[in-house]
Amino acid sequence: MQRDVIMAGFGGQGILLIGKMLAYAGMHAGKEVSWLPSYGPEMRGGTCNCTVVISDQPVGSPVIRSPRAVLAMNLPSLEKFEPNLRPGGLLLINTSLISRGSSRDDLNVVEVPANQIATELGNPRAANMVALGAYLGATDVVDLERVIEVIRETFAGKPALVDLNIEALRRGHQLGAAHKVAEA
């Protein structure tokens, strides 16, 4: 079984980081994984995205044109990747920064006020963790505890951020778990 997701947002939102953390957690869980960043002539503040594939089999194409899931952290990302989602796929929309809903009626949509939740927790920069948590909650791609381990490793040098990020991940996970999508 293969799961794949395109995560996209502004440069600086920590998109590539949560993609890497997902890939690490998948690898620790004994899965085959690939993480592919968008690269090209980009400017600071521009859009960035990464594709993560997690599979029981060796990963075939690391480039996914029609993903099973899209995590859109800003409007340009939603506009770019929503049309390519597979029918029945999972669309996570960061409603803190995106004021419109999905323009398709064949998707499973989870609205995540990621920045708002992170701000409530005391640091808006943890919005990416809320979003990652929501993706995990909706899909169960990787066990939450695996990702928490990766958070502890990733932020080992910044202990003050560990609890905040774990809490942000859990809040997102609760939200996503209320919208389970089996095939995404």
Add this chain to the structure above:
Amino acid sequence: MTKKLMKGSEAIGEAAVQSGCKLFFGYPITPQNEIPEYMSMRLPQVGGTFVQAESEVAASNMIYGAAGSGERVMTSSSSPGISLMAEGISYLAGSELPVVIVNIVRAGPGLGGILPSQGDYFQATKGLGHGDFRVLVLAPWSVQEAADLVQDAFDLADYYRNPVMVLGDGLIGQMMEPVEFRSDRTPIKELPPKTWAATGCDGSRPTNIINSLFLDPEELERHNHKLKAKYDRMVADEIRVATYGAEGDFDVLIVAYGTVARVCSTAIDELREEGLRVALLRPITLFPFPYEAVREAAVQARAVLVVELSSGQMIEDVQLALARSRPVHFLNRMGGMLVSPDEVVAKAKAILDGRSAEVFHG
């Protein structure tokens, strides 16, 4: 043995270090800058030296000198930079010096763009510089295979006293995948001591001279024959090829290399789910090209599909292999655009339905 999640560029750098590479000379160019970045961090830790040269031309001459001392040496670049190194690579081949050259290919011609391409196939396999020479060309399709092939490349370079090129693209360089380095790895060739190296001489042995200048035509022809015999040994002993989905019967044989072959493997899974029998043959060595393996695999198929990120380069070798015994079809993207699994699926179906026209070269 634990797996680490590594970027392709970092895995290539680490593989070189694990192979005993102590010297790296290069000049920055996107999309392979993570390789020199990694080497600049890592080589001082193992007593090696990293030099950012003033140009690719200089870097290619620095690897010439360093390889002449018998040390393991590597450079990396991307397409336009490799063109600048062409002179030095020809001299390396003429002087029979072992080096590993990594080309993370970008789209061309000219400065082109920085996204993935396979437009340097001809350059790598047929004409990497002036004169009459070949280099072994290895094309990985995953980060793990990139790491493995870099380690093999050092052994092959030493064994044949010849440059070896690892040909990847921006996907291989940028992608992160789990990688494992075996601590019990042994060289894939029996490697004699480098008695030819210019290591300083106290008169106890004849002076070693490293040179590619032969003004006497009879002497140069003897040298040319010697080189040709070496390339013939590579053809006889070093061909590497992999297949995917070729265990059972198949109607269409896809030939593709590098990351494009990965895309094709996904397409083959989808086609098989629909009951359509398509298989992949993936050359891992581009020189020597697996002509015989292509010919043998194609016997089973009704048609052959070549998929490339170029206007059509490897397809010429496939057609040479098949000698018009099977119709050859072609699917490609250029300019940094990638072929998608959907495009491969659609093309394979068109071939099976008789809606695709075969292509001819020559």
